[in-house]
Amino acid sequence: MGYGETLKALADPVRREILVLLKSGKMTAGEIGRHFNMTGATISYHLSMLKNAELVFESKYKNFVYYEINASVFEEIILWLTQFGENKNENEK
Amino acid sequence: MGYGETLKALADPVRREILVLLKSGKMTAGEIGRHFNMTGATISYHLSMLKNAELVFESKYKNFVYYEINASVFEEIILWLTQFGENKNENEK
DNA sequence: AATCTATTTAGATAAACTTCTAAATAGATA
DNA sequence: TATCTATTTAGAAGTTTATCTAAATAGATT
Numbered sequence: 001m002g003y004g005e006t007l008k009a010l011a012d013p014v015r016r017e018i019l020v021l022l023k024s025g026k027m028t029a030g031e032i033g034r035h036f037n038m039t040g041a042t043i044s045y046h047l048s049m050l051k052n053a054e055l056v057f058e059s060k061y062k063n064f065v066y067y068e069i070n071a072s073v074f075e076e077i078i079l080w081l082t083q084f085g086e087n088k089n090e091n092e093k
Numbered sequence: 094m095g096y097g098e099t100l101k102a103l104a105d106p107v108r109r110e111i112l113v114l115l116k117s118g119k120m121t122a123g124e125i126g127r128h129f130n131m132t133g134a135t136i137s138y139h140l141s142m143l144k145n146a147e148l149v150f151e152s153k154y155k156n157f158v159y160y161e162i163n164a165s166v167f168e169e170i171i172l173w174l175t176q177f178g179e180n181k182n183e184n185e186k
Numbered sequence: 187a188a189t190c191t192a193t194t195t196a197g198a199t200a201a202a203c204t205t206c207t208a209a210a211t212a213g214a215t216a
Numbered sequence: 217t218a219t220c221t222a223t224t225t226a227g228a229a230g231t232t233t234a235t236c237t238a239a240a241t242a243g244a245t246t
Contacts, residue, residue: 003109004104004106004109007100007103007104007109008104010100010103010104011097011100011101011103011104012233012234013097014234016096016097016100019177023176023177028192028193029192029193029194030191030192030193033193038234038235038236039235039236039237040192040193040194041193041194041195041235041236041237041238042234042235042236043193044193044194044195045194045195045233045234045235046234047193047194048194060243062192062243062244063191063192063193063242063243063244064191064192064193064243065192065193065194069177071177071178071179072179074174074175074177074178074179075178075179077174078171078174078175078178081167081170081171081174082167082171083116084112084116084162084164084167085164085167085168085171086164086165086167086168105203105204107204121222121223122222122223122224123221123222123223126223131204131205131206132205132206132207133222133223133224134205134206134207134208134223134224134225135204135205135206136223137223137224137225138203138204138205138224138225139204140223140224141224153213155213155214155222156212156213156214156221156222156223157213157221157222157223158222158223158224
């Protein structure tokens with residue numbers, strides 16, 4: 001699997017905002033939803049995109065579903081982006 | 094301006110492939126196009142997305158348009174992604 | 187068991203995106 | 217100036233995406 005899904009998941013502003021929310025820790029789908037002016041169904045759709053892209057993972061407790069950032073995939077994307085960065089030929093000096 | 098446009102530009106596989114091509118240096122729109130099984134019009138559309146996102150910039154010589162990677166914007170995206178990374182609270186130890 | 191709460195799934199719709207063909211622009215050359 | 221080459225713009229068509237409403241699932245509580 002490649003970066004395609006991950007970058008596509010990052011391309012949506014609602015999903016980016018969800019990720020920023022999750023920086024402060026685990027949250028349930030409902031809590032996340034309350035931060036947006038959208039139906040729970042729509043939030044659920046975005047969460048499934050993020051989960052599919054492995055940017056978050058979920059865990060269940062009672063009838064709640066908790067979402068949490070999966071830091072390691074961010075590292076991978078950063079690594080991929082690095083190839084285009086300014087200091088790519090630093091060692092050629 | 095935010096990361097929205099840039100991340101949206103990165104979300105398309107053709108555009109990512111164009112960026113990889115450009116790693117080896119400046120290329121004309123035509124040269125880029127020859128690497129894909131698509132019309133010049135379509136390539137032009139993708140190049141305009143990349144330019145708009147400031148991931149590349151263009152320069153003109155004769156009737157050619159050259160495209161080139163703009164490394165600095167990659168740095169910005171990397172910086173934004175870093176907030177979600179593993180070592181975010183390194184200094185709390 | 188019946189009902190309540192949290193979340194997801196299905197189906198529909200409107201908007202956005204990718205691609206094409208045909209035409210337009212612009213510089214280079216005969 | 218007429219024409220050739222390189223690229224972009226305009227308009228159309230098909231596909232994908234984001235959103236909604238309504239219904240389904242699943243665990244918790246009465």
